[in-house]
Amino acid sequence: MKEQVILTRFDTENSRERGQSGQPSGQPGFTLLEVVIALLIVATVLVSLLGLQARTINAADRQQKLTMATMLAQQQMSETELNYAANQSGDEGTFEPPYDNYRWQVEFNTTPLAAVREVTVTVAWGEAGSNEDVTLTSFLFN
Template sequence: MKRSRTGFTLVEVIVALALVGTALLALLSSVSTAVRAEAVYSRHTRAVFLARQKLEQVGRQETLTPAHMEGNFAPDFPNFDWQVTIESTQVPGLYKVSAQVSWMEGQNQRDVQLSSCVFRN
């Protein structure tokens, strides 16, 4: 009498588990990389927002004089520092305003700098 064998052999199961394990490791690595990238982009986006906010604050001032100011966004965003520079130009009443926001990312300092022109009579 001939016996019919159905099912998987031990070798087939081990190979299948190895393939599934490799696929899961690749997937987890991709997810980890995506999460890190999202955190980096989130901080960069926040820095751009904060720099725009500083430019708008300066733009709302009634009078402008050349100056350099700096500070920190504490208590809301204590990890972000700012610098604002107001410079006169050759055109009377026209000022160049630059806002730089910097933060630490690991051991590296990152920054974003935005500039705008503001006219005052």
């Protein structure tokens, strides 16, 4: 008598589409693993986008303060040039509201030419001693 060998073949291609009985269920769908991987990818992208948005907001805020400080420094330089004859010594202070969080400082320095003085206007903002400032330099003639 001959022995018969029965081989069972597993069809891995259609295993997703089979129901509990092993027969195709006819309902296409995703496996739990595919859903979890897709959610991980979406979560990673969202976290990256939120971080990018926060950096963009901080950069825009810094640019706004830098632009305002530059305009205030130009204003202070103009006032210094207009009042140069009356005040040739350094001075400092704060701007009036709504710009009272900006501080200004005017310094006069001598140059090799007796009739020319160097004037430096610095406008700073933020905590005292921070590196957030704008400096303008000009030369005034007597």
